[in-house]
Amino acid sequence: MTKNEAIGALIEEGQNWFLPSLSVDCVIFGFHDGELKVLLLKHRHLNMWGLPGGFVYKDEPADVAAQRVLQERTGLQEIFLQQFHTFGDMERYDKEFHNRDLKKDGITVQSDHWLLQRFVTIGYYALVEFSKVSPSEDTLTEKCLWWDIRKVPSLMLDHKKILDKALQTLRMQLNYQPIGYNLLPEKFTMPELLKLYETILDKKLDRRNFQRKILNYGILRRLKEIKKGVAHKAPYLYSFDLNRYQEALSVGLQGGW
């Protein structure tokens, strides 16, 4: 399917397939080289960067739509996606936004076409292991790349606002939920976990106090192995105790009341 065929099908049939006025957008965080990354797409027809997003089929749960959209656009499967906010302001409505680019492609649609209407979007975010991702493009996507969170380009519509809100939510959750599974390799070292926290929070932490606190959560298992081939003293390897990790997810880490 060529680009214009794909767009044509969407334009012709979209209103029959999808719920009108509603979309989903995914903020996918990854961690690499001590930097927090976010996965962005460059849309062929818009020629702009944006979050992986799409529409919800008329008989499809919204959560499933988010999963599917992500899989379609990035090849990522079975990611734990978490809904974090729904964006329903008027500022995210730019009637000429799609129209400009459709016209460039010589496509004309009526002014009341569903694609040109106002959309409310449900935001999802996920943390994934960088190494397991092989960003892939499709007919509608020109590029799919990891961007350093500090260097994201200008994004379409209000996607920067969505990204910021996701990051803010992630930092909040760090205070009462365990983080790291799905984001780090199966086996990892304490300095790596520390670096992850420091990167997300954009803040330096005392490594000794960090280790004490995180070990007290009881969600880590120290392995007998030791990381090899590294300079200086070799650190222990750890892995998450999934049972305790899951429990901590539901109960929370801090005591509270």
Added chain:
Amino acid sequence: MTKNEAIGALIEEGQNWFLPSLSVDCVIFGFHDGELKVLLLKHRHLNMWGLPGGFVYKDEPADVAAQRVLQERTGLQEIFLQQFHTFGDMERYDKEFHNRDLKKDGITVQSDHWLLQRFVTIGYYALVEFSKVSPSEDTLTEKCLWWDIRKVPSLMLDHKKILDKALQTLRMQLNYQPIGYNLLPEKFTMPELLKLYETILDKKLDRRNFQRKILNYGILRRLKEIKKGVAHKAPYLYSFDLNRYQEALSVGLQGGW
């Protein structure tokens, strides 16, 4: 406007006014007699209890729609509503749900009518001062009443699930956000605040430790006055220090990382 006229107008014109497939629902918590209450409506045309909810005008921000819906249905104004979750599962779609009751009223609509379509709803919640609310009905609402949170009746569609999620969110927020403003009178006593926390959490707390902890947050001002006309030793009156309260809202109460 009679009941049927009101419904008629909604059925005729709704699709021109509102965003399709999208609604908002409000969970309004109140506190009275040491019990946590929730505000429920009994819909005239459905003859069932449910959360105050409604639709979003095509040129209206979703947050504003929630405010408006609440004001229209309950008379409540300027409530701090907080979005907490968007419900987009298929289980909340019951095509015959509205149709059954429309038929009872002798109203027939086409099977592809917008009211019969699947809806995704954005959930909002608020905490309000019980005494300031005068629940009021309108043409579409037969009753508007406070219900004890433990005794809510059977609710329409998935409104029970929405209510539960709101309560769960509220309990979570208790751990890292100040609560009580808008929910208690201007001046209140420490035992009253304690009771509020105990009621929300459905759990007994040690009054002395509670007082120490909550005072350390620095969001309360002890007044010189003392509650009068009560049995036993008269307690001090407190009020929230709004500046510090607002700051705590944004920064959070617990240190975290």
Added chain:
DNA sequence: ATTATATTGTGTCATGTTGACGCAATGAAA
């Protein structure tokens, strides 16, 4: 009027958590 009782204000003490930092062990690099 005196006493009993429920409730509130304040404080103590043991325990647990946090922030700041010291120091020896390790292993690649000089």
Added chain:
DNA sequence: TTTCATTGCGTCAACATGACACAATATAAT
């Protein structure tokens, strides 16, 4: 063999938390 960045483990003071004692106060009971 020495150097040195890094890791593992530990110390200590400050602060927070859970459990509980006791005196002060205002109504209710006698």
